[in-house]
Amino acid sequence: MDINYYSQDISLAQGESGKKYTVMALKGDKRFVSRITSVGLTIGAVLIVLQNVRQLPLLIYSRDTKLAIDRGEANNILVETNLE
């Protein structure tokens, strides 16, 4: 599975509400990666950002599930805009 690391990848914490993204990379420790992949956020997974405001956790929709993600952890998820 070869997805290249483009410089226009942003962290999920910078995602815009209503936009669609594809997961490009996952940083962070093993426990985090294991946990985040087990709820469906793998490399190549497509997601929509439902809400991104500073005072609250991030809210996304992916694989039929609404997920709330801590903003700190969201920094460990690198995404690319999905134009489909």
Place this chain on the structure above:
Amino acid sequence: MKQEVSTSRIRVGLLGQPNTGKSTLFNALTGSNQHVGNWPGKTVEKKEGKFQHQGKHYALLDLPGTYSLSANSEEELITRNSITSDALDIILVLIDASQMERSMFLLAEMVGMRCPVVVLLNMMDTAEMMGRRVDVDHLSLLLGVPVLPFVASRKKGLDALLELLDREEYASYQLRENALREQYESSFGQLFTDVEKRMLPLETESCSALWLSAKLLERDRAQLEGIRKSLSAQDWSDLQTLVDLPEDGLLSSADAKFNWLHSIAGKVTLSKGKKRGELNRFDRVAISPTWGKWIALGIVGLGVMLSFKIGYFFMGLVGSAWGWSMGQAYGFMATLHATPFVTGFVCDALITSLFYSIMMAAFVLGMLLVFNFIEEVGYLARVSYVFDVLMQKIGLQGKAIMPFLLCFGCTIAGVAGTRVLDSAKQRFLTIALSWVIPCSAVWGVISLMSSTFFGKNAVWVILLLFVVALFHLLLTATILSRLLNSGEEHIGLIMELPPYRLPHWRNFLRNIWLRASGIFAKASKVIVAVTVIFWTLSYTPDGNISSSLLYKAGMVVEPYSMLFGLNWELFIAVLISAIGKESALGVITTLFARHAAMGNVYNAAFLGSGIASGNIAANLLAGISVPQALAFMFAFFFNVPCFMTVATTYGELHRIKWTVGLVLYYFIFSLLMAGVVYRIALLFF
């Protein structure tokens, strides 16, 4: 090997991710035949139950609800070990039909674990409502195990399940490896085949080479150790070189699993139905940064009031029964010509404490009705979402706000309400911190005492109490997080917001009843024991308080309690407030009104000698100095919550040591506070 004894039970495991309806199914199968404890030596809760069908006996083990079977948490390891050890004959895996692909991840983790599996495709009603249809037979064919459509909340599918369990054809229910193997080979290339070949000699009855290889490549902590021990040094080092090749084995493995699931989902989904990515109108405000917290506080606040109204109603019913029973009991004792001691023991101690336990459970019933509904409907996750950032500051998850708010009304309800939290550790932390929160009874006593002593300045004393309480909360939170989070790094919130679902009323009521009776069963033992002891200590044959053991003990203790500014009456009152905070005033009345007929402290505390404010004021002002009053107020405010809260706490934690530890911590802190305040106050008053 199973024993060939007629009472041997078929051991069934229940597995599923959170929100898949596992506890609904568990309750549907076991009813009241369940027992909750702790896994030996762990903080994870162990829930077991029994059921019978057609003369066969089954033991059901509710495995912790996790999203995966990695080595990263106690819950997952316990689940994994239960599956691989010989503990279970068959496992029922619950899948959410409306979120099939993601919720099947656990199945992907289980391929290669040779325990027999049956898949229960639950929440078929939700899927149907969304227009999703699944070819269940095809799914069964692809997976290699039986798949039963289910609506656990309506018990649909239960008969088919029982019938299947009956047939005992478990050996053939093995998840197919080939399709997943293809995915692993696609993700890892030839490497996977090589590793699997090396794992073949290490295959066991419970784990296949496929599973072992996957875990190895994922760098699974637990498996790495196990495999290293089974290989020679050379073989291990060769293996390590291979395993170190992939850039990120965990990611590639997850990839393979989801590709497998995606392809299966694609083949068996007959119609996709509508998408669910939008937030409905309510959710949009419920999670909004401006309105979310207020809506949550509003709904939870209303919930608290409603639950208390319902609780008091039920309590009233029990109270009437109590009154009637006491009348009957006294009469009966009289016909037996029983001595006052025996009559008192049976009626005032035993029967009273029993009814007290029932009243407590009845009260908690109100809370359970309201908050279980909020949880099952799905709203509680929204509360967790909006309060996560705030509650994390004291190391708790967002929805802990709910038991906290309950505690302002009644700590018993708050502690019982911690059930909604996700882990035993969270429950312990929340309960431990919630003991700081003053309940309505505490407010009643404090406001009365402070206005008696300080008149207009009462508000400053209350403010001071508040400030110290906040400090106490932060201090306790820091201590506890140091104690409990040793080593392990904390992962931030990763939480599912489940779709809103209306719970089925029959199941819902039954679950609540089970919980209330569970609380009653555990707490009543403590309540009856403490009450009987207290009654015995307060017993006075001649109506004079000086004849009771309590008085004698108080006399012995006084020189020491004066260190903290509490003369023996106040000290006893502080201790007795452990019975019920509101009883403190009644007790004080008794203790100070030494010439009053009612010399029995127990009666004052328990049998409804209420707050006669006129008497109190005179007695108190005459009897105590300002520093002493302050000392008492601080000791009272920060002391252990009423003993029924302690009983309920024990019921939730299952561990005597932790409960006793909390009691000691709070008791000591309250005495220290009283002492400090007393000494400081002596300088001014």
